[in-house]
Amino acid sequence: MDIQNTQSQMRKGVLEFCILSVIRQGEVYPSDIVDKMKAANLNIFEGTLYPLLTRLKNAEYLTYRWVESNSGPPRKYFVMTASGLAFYEELEKTWKELADAVHLLTQPATPTNNNNQPL
Amino acid sequence: MKKVININFQGRVVPIEETAYDILKQYVEALRRFFANEEGKEEIINDIESRIAELFAEVLKKGSTCITDIDVNNIITSMGRPEDFEGEEEHAKTQLGGEQKQQNGYQQQANQQQFNGEPRRLFRDENHKVLGGVCSGIANYFGIDKIVIRIIAILLFSIFFIPYLIVWIAVPSSATKVIGSPRKRLFRDMDDKIIAGVASGLGNYFGVSAWIPRVIFLVPFLSFITRWNHWDLFDFPHFLSLSFSPGATIIYIILWLILPEAITSADKLEMKGQPVDLNSIKQTIQTDMEGFSGRAKKFGEEVKDKAQEFSTAFAPKAQQFGNEAAYAARRGSRGLGGFIALIAKIFAYFILGCVLVSIVTALFALGVACLGLLPIKEFIIDNGWQNVYAWGTLLFFIWIPVIGIITWIIRKLIKAKRNSFILRSTFIALNVVGWVCLICLIASVTRDFRYTNNPVEKNVTLTNAKVDKLEVRLSGYDGKYYKNHERWLEMEPFAGFNEDTAYVPNTRIRIIKSKTDSFQVMVLKMSQGYSKEQANSLAEKITYNIAQTDSVLALYKGITVNKIDKFRNQRIIITIAVPVGKRIMIDDKIGWKHNVHFGFNNDWNDDHWNRNYYNNDEDEDWEAGKEYIQTAKGLERLGSDKYSYDNDDNTVNPEQLKQELEEQQRVLDEKRKELNRGIEDKLKKIDEDKRKLEKTIDSTKSYRYQKTVANIKSETINKQTLVEVNDDDVMPSILSSYKIAG
Numbered sequence: 060m061d062i063q064n065t066q067s068q069m070r071k072g073v074l075e076f077c078i079l080s081v082i083r084q085g086e087v088y089p090s091d092i093v094d095k096m097k098a099a100n101l102n103i104f105e106g107t108l109y110p111l112l113t114r115l116k117n118a119e120y121l122t123y124r125w126v127e128s129n130s131g132p133p134r135k136y137f138v139m140t141a142s143g144l145a146f147y148e149e150l151e152k153t154w155k156e157l158a159d160a161v162h163l164l165t166q167p168a169t170p171t172n173n174n175n176q177p178l
Numbered sequence: 179m180k181k182v183i184n185i186n187f188q189g190r191v192v193p194i195e196e197t198a199y200d201i202l203k204q205y206v207e208a209l210r211r212f213f214a215n216e217e218g219k220e221e222i223i224n225d226i227e228s229r230i231a232e233l234f235a236e237v238l239k240k241g242s243t244c245i246t247d248i249d250v251n252n253i254i255t256s257m258g259r260p261e262d263f264e265g266e267e268e269h270a271k272t273q274l275g276g277e278q279k280q281q282n283g284y285q286q287q288a289n290q291q292q293f294n295g296e297p298r299r300l301f302r303d304e305n306h307k308v309l310g311g312v313c314s315g316i317a318n319y320f321g322i323d324k325i326v327i328r329i330i331a332i333l334l335f336s337i338f339f340i341p342y343l344i345v346w347i348a349v350p351s352s353a354t355k356v357i358g359s360p361r362k363r364l365f366r367d368m369d370d371k372i373i374a375g376v377a378s379g380l381g382n383y384f385g386v387s388a389w390i391p392r393v394i395f396l397v398p399f400l401s402f403i404t405r406w407n408h409w410d411l412f413d414f415p416h417f418l419s420l421s422f423s424p425g426a427t428i429i430y431i432i433l434w435l436i437l438p439e440a441i442t443s444a445d446k447l448e449m450k451g452q453p454v455d456l457n458s459i460k461q462t463i464q465t466d467m468e469g470f471s472g473r474a475k476k477f478g479e480e481v482k483d484k485a486q487e488f489s490t491a492f493a494p495k496a497q498q499f500g501n502e503a504a505y506a507a508r509r510g511s512r513g514l515g516g517f518i519a520l521i522a523k524i525f526a527y528f529i530l531g532c533v534l535v536s537i538v539t540a541l542f543a544l545g546v547a548c549l550g551l552l553p554i555k556e557f558i559i560d561n562g563w564q565n566v567y568a569w570g571t572l573l574f575f576i577w578i579p580v581i582g583i584i585t586w587i588i589r590k591l592i593k594a595k596r597n598s599f600i601l602r603s604t605f606i607a608l609n610v611v612g613w614v615c616l617i618c619l620i621a622s623v624t625r626d627f628r629y630t631n632n633p634v635e636k637n638v639t640l641t642n643a644k645v646d647k648l649e650v651r652l653s654g655y656d657g658k659y660y661k662n663h664e665r666w667l668e669m670e671p672f673a674g675f676n677e678d679t680a681y682v683p684n685t686r687i688r689i690i691k692s693k694t695d696s697f698q699v700m701v702l703k704m705s706q707g708y709s710k711e712q713a714n715s716l717a718e719k720i721t722y723n724i725a726q727t728d729s730v731l732a733l734y735k736g737i738t739v740n741k742i743d744k745f746r747n748q749r750i751i752i753t754i755a756v757p758v759g760k761r762i763m764i765d766d767k768i769g770w771k772h773n774v775h776f777g778f779n780n781d782w783n784d785d786h787w788n789r790n791y792y793n794n795d796e797d798e799d800w801e802a803g804k805e806y807i808q809t810a811k812g813l814e815r816l817g818s819d820k821y822s823y824d825n826d827d828n829t830v831n832p833e834q835l836k837q838e839l840e841e842q843q844r845v846l847d848e849k850r851k852e853l854n855r856g857i858e859d860k861l862k863k864i865d866e867d868k869r870k871l872e873k874t875i876d877s878t879k880s881y882r883y884q885k886t887v888a889n890i891k892s893e894t895i896n897k898q899t900l901v902e903v904n905d906d907d908v909m910p911s912i913l914s915s916y917k918i919a920g
Contacts, residue, residue, distance in 0.1 A: 090229065104258020106209070109225040113218040131235055132189040135225065 070101070076154055077101060078111060079139070079147045082121065086138045112137060120146050182244045188224075188231035193244040201250045202230075205259075212260035226257065312342050366439050373527055374434045434524070538583050545576040557680045557745045558623070567619035574612025578605060627706040627747060631713035635702045635753070638724050643696035645729045647761040647805070648754070650687065652733055681736030684749040687764060691808060692755035699724065699731065700753040706746045713746070720748050756808040761816060763805045 077099075081092050089112060093105050115121045120143030125133040139147070181196040194202070209226060213219045233253045234245055242249070313331050317324040331342070366375035367382055378388035559568050582605040692698055703720045707713030723734040733752070739745045756762050805816040 089225070090232075105229060105256060106226060106258040106260070109229070110213060110216060110218075110222045113216075113222045113225070117218055130239075131232065132228065134228075134232075 073154065074103060074107075075111065075115075076147075076150045078108070079115075079120070079143070079150065082137055082139050083144070083147055086124075086136045088126075088134055088136055115143070119143070187234065188228040190231050190235060192231065192234050192238070194234075194250075195244060195246050198245050198247045198250045201247060201254070205250075205254050208260050230257065366434070368439050373430075374523075375439070376430055376434055534583070538580060541576060541580045541583070545572070545580055548572050548576060557739055557741060560622075560626070560744070564619065564622045567615045567622060570615030571612060571619050574608045575616045576612070578608045578612055581605075582609070626708045626744075629707050629710045629713045631703075631705050631707070631710070631717040633702050633704055633717075635700050638699040638701055640697060640699060640731075641726045642728070643698065645697065645760075647729050647763070648697050648731050648756070649729055650731045650733060650754070650762070650764040652765055680739045680745065681734075682739055682745065682748060684737055684747070685733065686749065686751045688751060688753045689762065689806075689813060690753060690755050691812070692757040694755075695757045697757065697760070698753075698755035700755075702751040702753070703748070704751065705748045716743060716746050716748060719743060720750065722750050724752070756813070758808050758810055761805050761807045762813075 077096060078092060081087060081095050087095075089108050090105065092108060093103060096103055112121065116123065116137070119140060121137050122140050123135045123137045126136045128134050182193050183196055183199060185192050185194055185199060206223065206227065209223055210219075213222050216222060230253055233256075234249070237245060237249050313327040314324040317327045320327075365379050365382070367378035367388070368375050370378040370388055372378075372392070377391040380391040381388035559565055585601070585605075701722065701724065703717045703722070705713050705716035705720065707716055720737055722737055723732075725732045731754075737748050737750060739748060754762065806813045807816050
């Protein structure tokens, strides 16, 4: 068990939730999502984003439209659908529960736990 | 200085360095493989590509004239390599899979099918390992039970040892599922191969020049030659030191079979340790494979539940499934063909290797043998020209080809590009010199041996000629050179050397019947020479000690030959006359081999001596070290017969002999009967066959007859054949006429 693996697993779990929350705020271009997440200190690879968006789109949680660009070909802008919103709200609920639970668990346990953990 | 090319990338014209373009192409290729089983694969690749194109445009807008390697690498880093996001992918897939249920499940099923069609790769099995997971990895690879491979590995420990270490080092563990770091993989390098690219692949892996592993593979072959009678396949320590021949070959073949060829450019980069993202691909495959059974079960249940609901949606999917299965099957059959070709290839190289190695070995052995014979050179070869010839032969006839072939192999191995014309002509010229020397040497030495002396037989006075038994033994024999049959090089004519004396056991013994009642010993000295006079004088000079003490007749270990007179095939024929009723025994250390002759007539002439000397016409039943008794009929062996050969009991048992004789007679009779029966059967069969044959001839006879006649006419062959053709004898005449026609 190595720490990096666990950390990345933790991050990955909430990635989808974070992306959806960015898209919920309005029509976005994928690289804007990356920028916003970076601004929030959550680094992801852009390459990860595209397959995820495509999958969400195929699941009809998202839709996109082509927007003309002043330089080069048109760009894809993503927007959330009604079912996507429902999906997001479900995730949000789960996240809140989880966050509360984690907060509850870690707050008093932190000092002892850290000392007792062998590795 | 780099070449810049223009590419049309997602609707934009991008000037890009050629090397940068290669990197980009590889990256997109890696992505393509990574997303190969994704539903919206094209869309994802398109999105990523158009984003990259956008980033390119930004770079160009900043004032760069073209896209460089650095630009591409920066963009790839920000986009992430497949290995960077493979974990996230996996997660997202399973999460969405829950939502999408059957559809996704079906897709996974299809994916599995496709994975199975892919060529499998060898991994060390981290989950079931005992030592390094090599055995279970191999078992997984071939689909055999791990325990089988383990047992084989333990039984053939010595063979498996080194390959095990290599596989352990070189083959990735199945635990490399942790987000892949750029790592090397062992490939066979097909661009720089001599046999199968194993050595150059190893060189690439360890970052050394390819000829280092080549030499390491070759060293055992050299040591195999130098210690060629010592190697043993299962000799464990030799395996460790690699100082045996089959081990390296086995390792090579195993690696050949195990290692994949580096075919794609991605493979090649990975082989050299540059980061490419194939790892992640195979890792995804593995992760997917892992949960497969569980997923499949789940899928099955779900299908059962909602079979009707999805039956319509299944139809097109099923077709796709079928297509993929067919594709997988094609892949499989191609693999089999490739395997057969590989076996043929191995076989061909093996034969070639054997031939080359045996030629070199033979010459090498000859060279070593001649070096070993150097000390006796002075006893044969004249100083002066003959000596020069001898050295010339040794150096140019034997050693030059050895060195030449080895040089050639090494040059071949290191792929020396330079024209080796000068080298080759030098070798050929030197070898020609060698041939000349050899011919001169043979001619010159033959001349020295041309004449034989006039043989004169002399009596040896015995101290006690009336003894009952005479034992002929060897004195002064130290057994150092002679009779060491374990050694492949036996210095046959020489029993030993001193500073300037060689001892030649060039002795023949002839046993005849004595006319008197006492033993008689006669010695005949013979020699060759370049003239009759020299031969005579050399024969005169032969000193050979024969001394009798009681019943032992001691012969000296050999004729002494010195460096001045040289060895001119000086030889001695000792005639021992044994009176009737007396015994004789000859020690087996005397003479070169079985060179005891029974003589019954005393009227030998000069010619006879020679003929007798070269034709080994001694009694075949003669055995050294056994007692014989002289009878009126001739010599008879005392003691036990052939069947109790090792028995030291010297008494004869006539009854036993009789019994054995009877038994043998019985066996003989039975065999004879059997043979007769066999002959009868055969005769019957022949009769039957004959009848059958005649029948078949009847039906086709006239046609064949006509045909034959026509043939013969057209070929205008002499008429005798036509005459031979008669009704009873059509077949043979047809054959004969065909033969003539052909």
